[in-house]
Amino acid sequence: MKISMHRLLHDDGKPYRFIPSPNIGTTIKPEFLIIHYTEGASAEAAITWLTNRTSYVSAHLVVGRDGSITQLAPFNRMAWHAGPSSWKGRKGLASATIGIELDNAGPMKRDKGVWKASFGRTYPDSEVIEAVHKFGTQKLGWHTFPEVQIQAVIEVSALLVAEYHLTDVLGHDDIAPKRKWDPGPAFAMDDFRSRVIGRR
Numbered sequence: 713m714k715i716s717m718h719r720l721l722h723d724d725g726k727p728y729r730f731i732p733s734p735n736i737g738t739t740i741k742p743e744f745l746i747i748h749y750t751e752g753a754s755a756e757a758a759i760t761w762l763t764n765r766t767s768y769v770s771a772h773l774v775v776g777r778d779g780s781i782t783q784l785a786p787f788n789r790m791a792w793h794a795g796p797s798s799w800k801g802r803k804g805l806a807s808a809t810i811g812i813e814l815d816n817a818g819p820m821k822r823d824k825g826v827w828k829a830s831f832g833r834t835y836p837d838s839e840v841i842e843a844v845h846k847f848g849t850q851k852l853g854w855h856t857f858p859e860v861q862i863q864a865v866i867e868v869s870a871l872l873v874a875e876y877h878l879t880d881v882l883g884h885d886d887i888a889p890k891r892k893w894d895p896g897p898a899f900a901m902d903d904f905r906s907r908v909i910g911r912r
Contacts (some may be wrong), residue, residue: 713868715875718786720773720868732870733763735770737790743808744823745908746794747868747901749855749894753831755780758813768792770781771811777857779864787876797887799880805887810872819845819893820853843897847890854898862904869908873880881905884898 714721720728748771750758755776760772760782770791774782785791785865793811797804817829826834840853872878882891883901895901 715871718788720781720783731759731763731782733770733784734765735768735792736785737747739788740790740807742787742810743879744885745872745878746805746811746887747895748793748811748813749799749816749818749896750813750836751830753833755815758815771805771813773868774815775861775865776815777861779860781864781868794887799882799887814857814865814895816857817855819896820855822853827880830885841898845887845897847891854896854904856898858894864905866904881909
């Protein structure tokens with residue numbers, strides 16, 4: 713894959729699926745990469761929401777559980793993915809970040825012997841780990857990320873870091889602690905950061 717004019721392209725020059733979100737702002741010079749989970753039922757449901765004018769939210773990319781990638785905003789335009797946020801003294805991180813949403817159900821609770829997501833769908837034990845979030849106190853179930861999805865987000869993230877000289881890779885929970893919990897303990901952020909940016 714490669715980037716041209718702030719759009720993600722396959723090696724043969726064909727653009728990745730692009731569904732433009734109306735929820736974007738001014739031109740930016742990105743400095744950081746922010747990883748989110750969708751906490752929803754599917755990548756398509758997330759894309760529909762992130763491209764809905766009334767949602768007032770967006771992201772640059774959505775990565776499906778099958779590794780598919782959909783772009784919603786050019787990488788040099790502000791996407792509304794960070795909300796109230798800060799990092800090392802800087803506030804309002806949407807103006808300096810590229811946001812990637814990973815299709816993932818997020819945190820779950822045990823209900824009648826099965827794991828249930830916030831939107832009501834149940835998931836098998838094989839797709840859930842139990843853990844306490846780094847900012848939490850309660851052990852919850854967390855939807856795992858399939859390897860094909862992880863490999864896709866590693867590849868595109870490494871490209872974005874190189875193309876835009878990004879200086880750090882962060883979770884939404886890093887820039888909005890306790891307000892946001894994504895990407896959560898099922899996402900191995902330290903290993904991901906090391907593989908994408910070359911350091912822990």
